[in-house]
Structures are given as structure tokens and as C-alpha cells.
Amino acid sequence: MKNREKYKNELVKVCKSGELMKFFNDYVVPTYDCGNYEVINAEKVALLTALWLDEEYKEEPEVDWSKVEVDTPILVSMNEEDWGYWSRRHFAEYRDGVVYAFKDGATSWTTNLKTEWPYAKLAEPQE
Template sequence: MKNREKYKNELVKVCKSGELMKFFNNYVVPTYDCGNYEVINAEKVALLTALWLDEEYQKPEVDWSKVENDDLILVRDGDDEEWNRAHFAYYKNGKVYAWSGGKTSWTASSYMHWEYAKLAEPQE
């Protein structure tokens, strides 16, 4: 799936509202590590946006420092293991820690780290 397909509805809304600057700064600038909308010329904005739209969509990495305590996550220790439901405890030294036994901070007294973790989608 291309970025243009993933963000189609948002792009239409942005075009109608005239908030292309915000969209460009939030999505295109981080991808290309370029100057923001305010400092580069319109031709570069158009070219970079066109390139970005034709790239394959990649789910962004999780910024674990912004995940809230007790948020629902999925965890496992190996590539061939099933994902387990857990509640986020904290992130330290590249490791995601979750409350033990699928419990939350309200009921758990311990936590453990996992090799693999991802945010859980509502249907998961």
C-alpha cells in the first residue's frame, strides 16, 4: 500500500481545509529529514510530497517514551512465539517492560521485559 492510499482521506481533508503545511511537516519532513514547510520553496514541497506519496507505507516505530502506563501492548520473546497481551509499565535501556501476568499497575506487584513489543490495535 502506498502512502497516497493509506492517507487518502486525510489528504482530501487537508486539501479542503488548506492545512497542507501541517501535513507536510508531520509526515514528509520526518521521512526526508528536510527543512519544514516554512523554510523551503514551494517547488521542493511539491516534489518531496509527490515522492512521499508514491513510497510504500511503513508503519512508524513506536516512541516508547510517549506510551502511557497501563496502555495495552502485545509482547513476545521470540519471532516464532505467539503475541501475548500485556499492559505497558515502562521503557529503559532499549527494553519494554510490562506488568506481569497481563495485570495492570493497579493489580500487579512485578513487571518483566520482553524482546519484542508493539502497541495493540483495538481488535487485537
């Protein structure tokens, strides 16, 4: 399956909403380790996006949440369809198949309040 097939619904949303910049920065930039949408020209954005769309989709490895350390940066979402709308949080715990994060981006140092999230993934290290 190609990226264009996997992300078809997200691509339609991008075309309707005009949020190509966010899509490009979230998906294409990490693949090619290139400059973000704001710093490269339109021709390069179009070319890199076209190349990315024709690549085979690579599934992200499953996270073993029971081994994730407290306060690890994670991205969370309430809805799988919100493809680019992930909130930044810090991992609190994994219990009964549910990921919990500290409330409002806090860490164990500043709070003990936790929120459960139906969708979570490890955050990529920021440069």
C-alpha cells in the same frame, strides 16, 4: 500499498482545510529529514510531497507499552481520525490494555493525576 492510498482520507481533509503545511511537516519532513514547510520553497514542497505519496507505506512497529518507562514523552489522541492533532503528554502507566498519561503534560514529578487515552504513540526525539 502506497502512502497516497494509506493517507487518502487525511489528504482529502488537507485539501479541504488548506492545512498542507501541517501535513507536510508531520509526514514528509520526517521521511526525508528536510527543512520544514516554512523554510523551503514551494517547488521543493511539491516535489518532496509527490515523492512521498508514491512511496510504499511502512507500518510503524507495535509498541510494547509494558516496557515504556514512566515520564517517557508520548503523543496521544482521543480520535483516530484526527490525523495531525496529537497532544504531547508523558507516559504514566499501561494497565488492562490502556495507555495512561499524566494530566495536562505534567510528569510524575509534578502530579499523580492520570488520563487514559485510546490512541497513543511514542514521540520522536526533538532536535
